[in-house]
Amino acid sequence: MQPDGFVNDVLGDTAHRHCGASLMTHAKRLVACALATGLIAGCASGPSADESGRLAWLAGCWESADGANREIWTGLTGGLMFGHAVTFQENGLRHFEQARIDLRPSTAIYYVYPEGQGPIVFVEADPAPNSEDAEETISFINPEHDFPQRISYMRSGRNALSATISKLDGSDATPLSWRKCGR
Numbered sequence: 001m002q003p004d005g006f007v008n009d010v011l012g013d014t015a016h017r018h019c020g021a022s023l024m025t026h027a028k029r030l031v032a033c034a035l036a037t038g039l040i041a042g043c044a045s046g047p048s049a050d051e052s053g054r055l056a057w058l059a060g061c062w063e064s065a066d067g068a069n070r071e072i073w074t075g076l077t078g079g080l081m082f083g084h085a086v087t088f089q090e091n092g093l094r095h096f097e098q099a100r101i102d103l104r105p106s107t108a109i110y111y112v113y114p115e116g117q118g119p120i121v122f123v124e125a126d127p128a129p130n131s132e133d134a135e136e137t138i139s140f141i142n143p144e145h146d147f148p149q150r151i152s153y154m155r156s157g158r159n160a161l162s163a164t165i166s167k168l169d170g171s172d173a174t175p176l177s178w179r180k181c182g183r
Helices: 005-011 013-019 021-045 049-053
Strands: 060-063 069-073 080-089 092-103 108-114 120-124 137-141 150-156 160-166 174-180
Touching: 069 174, 108 137
Parallel strands: none
Antiparallel strands: 060 069, 060 174, 069 080, 080 092, 092 108, 108 120, 120 137, 137 150, 150 160, 160 174
């Protein structure tokens, strides 16, 4: 592609030949400005209230009381939330994982990449019947994975988040808890 390739694609090669370089420079600036304005407007508008509401409670930075574990989730953008978790020990990083939640209208899909490997795919489980605070609870399952087979998140109040990883039947449960970072 020529240096003016994008502008030529937008305005046509004829504009460059007949209008000269100075007009083309001005045209490039106008196109760049229009693109930047569109990108900024797209970011400023953000997701709709319906799109961001269901898992908005999960977004943010969460850390264990001793600061050894930290989990961070972005807000929902384009139907996706991105997260990462780290665990530290005295001599540095002990564990890390990256994750994303693909929030679809009927269900959410959780992709996790422990130590950069994966993905391991979990699907949203049906909420427990008569579950209190169901709007701030979500569980994901993968019966074919060795461990965990179930990952459940629950928000408790404004500044506390907990999770339990377990077998599908709830056995071998490992509870985790975090508070908002900086609290």
